Amino acid sequence: xxxxxxxxxxxxxxxxxxxxxxxxxxxxxxxxxxxxHLDRKSYYAGSWASFTFNGLLSWIQEHTAGSQPETEExxxxxxxxxxxxxxICLSNTNSAPFSNVxxxxxxxxxxxxxxxxxxxxxxxxxxxxxxxxGGGDEDGVTEPAESHTAELKEEEEEExxxxxxxxAADAQEEEREEEQEExxxxxxxxxxxxxxxxxxxxxxxxxxxxxxxHCPITQAIxxxxxGPEPESGQPRPSAAPSQSEPVKKKISYAQLLKEGxxxxxxxxSKLMYSRGxxxxxxxxxxxxxxxxxxxxxxxxxxxHGNVEQVPCSRADVFxxxxxxxxxxxxxxxxxxxxxxxxxxxxxxxxxxxxxxxxDQQLGDNLQHFLLHSIAxxxxxxxxxEGLASTRHFLRCLGRYxxxxxxxxxxxxxxxxxxxxxxxxVFGGIxxxxxxxxxxxxxxxxxxxxxxxxxxxxxxxxxxxxxEDGYVEAARKPTATPTRFLSRAVLITDGSVLSSESDQxxxxxxxxxSEAGGPSxxxxxxxxxxxxxxxxxxxVHLTCQSVSSAYQDLSPVVTRMFRTPESHDQExxxxxxxxxxxxxADGSAVEVEGHDLPSNVYVxxxxxxxLGHQHAIGQAEAIFHKILPEDExxxxxxxxxxxxxxxxxxxxxxxxxxxxxxxxxxxxxxxxAxxxxxxxxxGEKEEKEQEEEEEEEEExxxxxxxxxxxxxxx
Amino acid sequence: xxxxxxxxxxxxxxxxxxxxxxCRFVQDHFxxxxxxxxxxxxxxxxxxxxxxxxxxxxxxxxxxxxxxSLAPMYYRGSAAAVIVYDITKLDSFQTLKKWVKELKEHxxxxxxVAIAGNKNDLGDIREVPMKEAKEFAESIAAIFIETSAxxxxxxxxxxxxxxxxxxxxxxxxxxxxxxxxxxxxxxxxTRRCC
Numbered sequence: 001x002x003x004x005x006x007x008x009x010x011x012x013x014x015x016x017x018x019x020x021x022x023x024x025x026x027x028x029x030x031x032x033x034x035x036x037h038l039d040r041k042s043y044y045a046g047s048w049a050s051f052t053f054n055g056l057l058s059w060i061q062e063h064t065a066g067s068q069p070e071t072e073e074x075x076x077x078x079x080x081x082x083x084x085x086x087x088i089c090l091s092n093t094n095s096a097p098f099s100n101v102x103x104x105x106x107x108x109x110x111x112x113x114x115x116x117x118x119x120x121x122x123x124x125x126x127x128x129x130x131x132x133x134g135g136g137d138e139d140g141v142t143e144p145a146e147s148h149t150a151e152l153k154e155e156e157e158e159e160x161x162x163x164x165x166x167x168a169a170d171a172q173e174e175e176r177e178e179e180q181e182e183x184x185x186x187x188x189x190x191x192x193x194x195x196x197x198x199x200x201x202x203x204x205x206x207x208x209x210x211x212x213x214h215c216p217i218t219q220a221i222x223x224x225x226x227g228p229e230p231e232s233g234q235p236r237p238s239a240a241p242s243q244s245e246p247v248k249k250k251i252s253y254a255q256l257l258k259e260g261x262x263x264x265x266x267x268x269s270k271l272m273y274s275r276g277x278x279x280x281x282x283x284x285x286x287x288x289x290x291x292x293x294x295x296x297x298x299x300x301x302x303x304h305g306n307v308e309q310v311p312c313s314r315a316d317v318f319x320x321x322x323x324x325x326x327x328x329x330x331x332x333x334x335x336x337x338x339x340x341x342x343x344x345x346x347x348x349x350x351x352x353x354x355x356x357x358x359d360q361q362l363g364d365n366l367q368h369f370l371l372h373s374i375a376x377x378x379x380x381x382x383x384x385e386g387l388a389s390t391r392h393f394l395r396c397l398g399r400y401x402x403x404x405x406x407x408x409x410x411x412x413x414x415x416x417x418x419x420x421x422x423x424x425v426f427g428g429i430x431x432x433x434x435x436x437x438x439x440x441x442x443x444x445x446x447x448x449x450x451x452x453x454x455x456x457x458x459x460x461x462x463x464x465x466x467e468d469g470y471v472e473a474a475r476k477p478t479a480t481p482t483r484f485l486s487r488a489v490l491i492t493d494g495s496v497l498s499s500e501s502d503q504x505x506x507x508x509x510x511x512x513s514e515a516g517g518p519s520x521x522x523x524x525x526x527x528x529x530x531x532x533x534x535x536x537x538x539v540h541l542t543c544q545s546v547s548s549a550y551q552d553l554s555p556v557v558t559r560m561f562r563t564p565e566s567h568d569q570e571x572x573x574x575x576x577x578x579x580x581x582x583x584a585d586g587s588a589v590e591v592e593g594h595d596l597p598s599n600v601y602v603x604x605x606x607x608x609x610l611g612h613q614h615a616i617g618q619a620e621a622i623f624h625k626i627l628p629e630d631e632x633x634x635x636x637x638x639x640x641x642x643x644x645x646x647x648x649x650x651x652x653x654x655x656x657x658x659x660x661x662x663x664x665x666x667x668x669x670x671x672a673x674x675x676x677x678x679x680x681x682g683e684k685e686e687k688e689q690e691e692e693e694e695e696e697e698e699x700x701x702x703x704x705x706x707x708x709x710x711x712x713x
Numbered sequence: 714x715x716x717x718x719x720x721x722x723x724x725x726x727x728x729x730x731x732x733x734x735x736c737r738f739v740q741d742h743f744x745x746x747x748x749x750x751x752x753x754x755x756x757x758x759x760x761x762x763x764x765x766x767x768x769x770x771x772x773x774x775x776x777x778x779x780x781x782s783l784a785p786m787y788y789r790g791s792a793a794a795v796i797v798y799d800i801t802k803l804d805s806f807q808t809l810k811k812w813v814k815e816l817k818e819h820x821x822x823x824x825x826v827a828i829a830g831n832k833n834d835l836g837d838i839r840e841v842p843m844k845e846a847k848e849f850a851e852s853i854a855a856i857f858i859e860t861s862a863x864x865x866x867x868x869x870x871x872x873x874x875x876x877x878x879x880x881x882x883x884x885x886x887x888x889x890x891x892x893x894x895x896x897x898x899x900x901x902x903t904r905r906c907c
Contacts, residue, residue: 004779044784261818279895288895289754290786400893409892410789417784424775425754431780528892639757639770 006431006453009460010036012626013451015090015436016467018046019612020603022419023619023633024465024626026287029426031630036459037420037428040435044420046467047097047583047605048268050413050531053260056489059267060579063098077437080458085449088439088596091472097481097584097605098267100548106563107576111252250493251535251576259533264411265489266531267583268606269523269540271296271405271507274396278415278612279406285633290418292409294529295401300497300508301373302522302560307497307508310373312393313402323365331366338390345387353386354379373509376610378519407505407523410530422636439464441597448597463626464600468589471602475595483588485608486518486549488541488557488580494573495537496524496560503528510556518543520556521610536576544608549580587614601625716759716766719879720790721872722820723772724812725797726805727779730831733862734797735771738872743863762876769872785819793825793875800830800859803840813853825878827856829871834861 011033014025021037022045029035043049051059074092081087256263272278272293282288299310311320317328338345348356353375357367371377374393375386396404408414424430440450440458450460473479495504508522525531525538532538539561541553558566562574587607594602601622607614623632723731736742739756759768772791777783788794796812798805809828816826828850830841843859850857856874860867 006780283895283897286754292790292892292894294892400895406895410786414786414789417786420784421775421777421786422754424777427776429780430777430782432782434780636754639753639755 006036006429006457006459007034008458010034010429011461012036012463012465013436013459013461014038014465015040015470016046016465016603017041017044017416017420017432018048018467018603018605018615019416019419020615020619020622021046021465021467022416022423023281023616024601024603024622025428026285026419026422026426027619027623027633028626029423029428030285030633030636031627032426033627035423035428036461037423037430038434038436038453039432040454040470042433044432045413045416046469048266048413048416050264050266050411053256053263053265053491055260056263056265056579060101060103063101063581075437075456077452077456080452080456081440082449084443085440086443087452088441088448088475089472090436090438090466090470092435092437097469098581099484100550100580100582102550102580103578104563104575105253105577106574107250107256108252110254250574251533253577256491256533256536256577262527262530262533263491263538264413264531265538266412266540267487268412269487269521269542270412270606270612271407271523271610273392273611274399274401274404274406275392276396276611276613277616281616281633282415282418284635285422286636286638287418287422287633290421291414293400293406294409294505296403296405296407296505296507296523297401297501298497298499298504298506299373299403300506301369302508302510302556303368305559307560309497310369310509312369312374312404313397316402327363327366330360330362331369334360334362334366334370335394338387339394345383348383351383352379353377353381353383356383356386368511372511372519376509376519376521378512379515403507405507407525407529425636435470436464439597439600446597447599462599464597465603465622465626466600467603468584468586468591468605471594471596477590477593481584481586481588483585483608484545484582485585486541486543486545486547486552486580486582488539488549488553488578490539490541490557490561490578491532491576492537492539492561492573493535493576495526496522496539496573502526505529510560513555518546518552520553522556522560537573542608544585545582549582553580591618714761714764714766716768717882718768718770719792720755720770720772721793721795721875722787722791723774723795723797724778724783724816725795726799726802726808727776729797729799729802729805730862731795731797732773734795734829734831734860734868734871735773737862737865737868739771741865743865758872760872760876762873762879767876767879783815788816788820788824791821791824792879793827794820795827795829795871795875796855797829797831798841798846799832800841800843800846801832801835801838806830806841806846809849813855823880825856825875826853827858827871827875830857830859831862833859833866834864 012025012028012035014021014028014035014037017037017039025035025037039046041049043051043055049059078087279288282291299312300307301310302308308322309316309320311317311323311331314332317323317331320328323331344359345356348359354367354371354377357370362370370390371379371386375381375389376393377386377389393404400406420428420430435454436451437454437456438452439448440452441447442449448461448464450458451464452458468476495502496506496508497504503526504524505526506522506524508524510520510522512519520541520543522542523540525540527534527536529538541556543552546552554565557563557575557578560572562572563578566572584605585608586604587609589604591602591604594600596602603618603622604614620632623630723735725731733743735756736744739758753773755770755772757768757770759766761767772787774783774787777787794816796809796816798809800806813826816824828846830843830846846859847857856871856878858867858871858874860871862868
């Protein structure tokens with residue numbers, strides 16, 4: 001695609017656009033390094049990417065057993081070697097860290113109007129059809145984004161034009177849209193077959209249950225023929241239009257495809273701790289201005305077959321109906337006291353947190369909340385670790401909202417892109433669909449002097465950062481990661497716990513169903529996070545792998561949602577579509593000890609933790625190896641402060657916001673249990689925290705929630 | 714007067730004058746050898762429009778378009794997009810369609826699109842007839858204008874036209890699902906009064 005040649009000299013060449021690589025890229029460019037940032041994929045963020053529904057189908061196709069791995073042609077570029085150099089080839093296959101990809105569709109293929117025809121036995125049997133690799137046209141494999149959205153785009157173009165001219169949708173358009181929908185499904189067999197006909201050696205199973213039971217949770221589903229709801233990508237409630245009568249109708253697969261670009265489905269499921277390393281870095285570097293965030297609104301847990309809300313803020317505790325007055329008092333006392341180290345705790349050092357909790361005589365309810373939802377610990381977690389995570393949780397409360405967590409609009413895949421933009425703004429050069437064939441190493445010094453890119457260009461550099469997947473297995477300290485994660489992604493038609501607001505973002509902790517099993521973390525996203533279409537919820541499940549993702553997670557899905565396998569699930573949301581896959585756990589990938597030159601640094605890919613500490617820590621460590629003297633991600637200048645002095649634009653390195661009024665900024669959410677609990681423990685903690693911050697980073701005046709444009713007006 | 718922040722993203726091939734247009738608009742300044750926008754995340758300028766103030770946050774591609782690697786996040790939440798071509802380079806006009814397609818794919822659905830034929834001071838070496846460009850713009854319901862960042866022709870007008878097309882805020886009250894930016898500044902309400 002790009003006919004232009006790349007410059008031939010850089011300071012740092014970075015392969016892979018995952019979070020850690022992107023942070024290193026931004027940090028290096030920010031302090032003046034010339035950065036070349038490449039990714040062999042056609043999209044940003046690698047294993048951290050998020051996809052539209054259609055984009056995800058292409059990804060699935062690419063990662064389904066039996067599909068041809070993308071391989072580059074073999075070239076011999078040894079003529080580019082200079083004296084005293086040797087060549088280290090990088091992995092040219094897509095040794096992607098994903099496996100066991102399985103897809104199930106539990107909704108009807110088409111809309112109900114069309115279902116009458118579709119319900120013929122023949123149509124139902126699509127389930128059993130051996131589609132093989134069917135319509136897997138090669139374009140679909142190599143250029144997923146383009147081929148799979150091609151006709152959607154066209155349709156939108158047409159519709160867009162028409163809407164602008166004619167305004168609201170009329171009956172004609174309704175008809176036309178229906179036609180187009182049908183076309184989509186029928187004229188492009190490759191797409192449906194990705195999920196309907198595909199049965200690779202790994203048995204990509206699927207079930208096409210025409211589940212036409214009543215939906216217990218009535219959702220106002222966008223009715224057919226209504227033009228797509230105006231949606232600007234700006235934050236605004238994008239719930240189903242209220243003017244239309246709620247229609248009890250399940251969203252069909254065709255609708256998921258049609259509204260596919262409203263989905264932003266992350267491969268990784270994490271949340272951002274409001275005082276975690278990622279939030280701190282975003283604010284410190286000013287990268288935060290590229291993105292918007294929402295609060296996670298609820299912490300839930302699954303107990304005795306029910307989903308319950310975990311009271312974690314002070315307000316929650318007092319409002320809770322599940323807790324008795326005695327329990328409320330006990331909980332408040334515990335939360336307040338656990339902020340300070342006590343002798344009691346020390347006595348439990350090395351012993352399980354669970355024992356410590358038992359010793360506190362909290363009772364079953366509270367013990368469950370504290371262990372599973374607040375500390376997110378297991379029964380074996382040692383006391384000091386459990387207390388540390390409890391404290392982190394409490395410290396993060398109230399900075400932005402009533403839970404400790406934030407989620408970025410449009411999904412986590414935005415975050416690496418934001419750091420990439422910062423890198424580009426400081427001169428970094430970006431090239432997707434472009435990789436490095438080999439490293440050229442000076443034999444005497446064992447340092448990488450240059451790389452040869454996938455087009456045979458020699459590019460000299462002083463440092464190389466690579467994502468683990470670009471390294472040949474033979475050069476790794478261990479051939480395969482020792483741990484994997486099991487992931488599931490569901491599109492459902494209702495929330496696991498319905499409430500007054502249908503726009504909740506929930507973290508649900510599901511304790512192991514049997515001792516020793518994995519505890520499952522479930523994140524449920526509503527449409528206003530801009531990750532799913534109106535009338536649906538996007539649910540991410542994550543756990544440490546014990547077995548395949550399907551075996552690990554499908555029991556939880558069957559228990560908590562309505563699927564063809566579940567029994568008596570009145571009142572549970574239905575699963576419309578789901579995906580299971582395993583991925584390497586980045587925290588089990590060695591980043592040291594590779595058989596690589598000393599100026600080549602490896603990033604591990606996403607880990608299974610809830611927060612982002614792992615990737616950010618890794619990025620910072622690599623940055624300091626490359627540039628031991630420089631500051632990591634100093635703030636980028638404010639747009640208003642850039643001075644144009646004729647010849648060049650200069651950016652003052654001064655800090656933004658320092659002189660602006662600093663405000664006491666704990667927002668409305670200050671009801672954090674510990675803060676005003678009993679006594680002054682909490683308050684003191686808070687002050688210390690602030691002093692620390694001020695000393696450390698003078699700039700960190702006060703971080704405040706600034707309402708978005710939408711909400712201001 | 715209420716200030717409304719509007720993100721505007723610039724699109725178009727490398728070298729057509731995207732940065733020059735912003736520079737002219739925001740700084741009223743033209744630089745013959747403007748270096749790729751180092752260090753500017755976006756530039757801002759506030760213009761009155763009716764009883765609102767429109768604060769444009771103008772995002773430049775930061776060179777990511779050069780090797781066809783613009784990130785989807787670049788388009789997120791844009792109220793408007795300006796697609797720039799160079800009237801003296803037919804190629805840059807032919808790729809307009811590609812940019813429109815990109816925008817339809819990644820941009821918000823109700824985005825206001827403007828097409829700007831830049832370098833209109835170089836009329837004697839023009840390769841793109843104005844009529845053709847205008848017709849194309851009409852076919853996609855986009856604003857069309859020819860500009861010269863160098864001579865400060867039609868740059869203000871371009872943004873005025875955009876301002877006028879921005880739909881008024883519906884439902885200013887509905888805001889139960891607020892999203893927010895993370896910033897070290899206190900919220901505008903307490904920072905200063907406008």
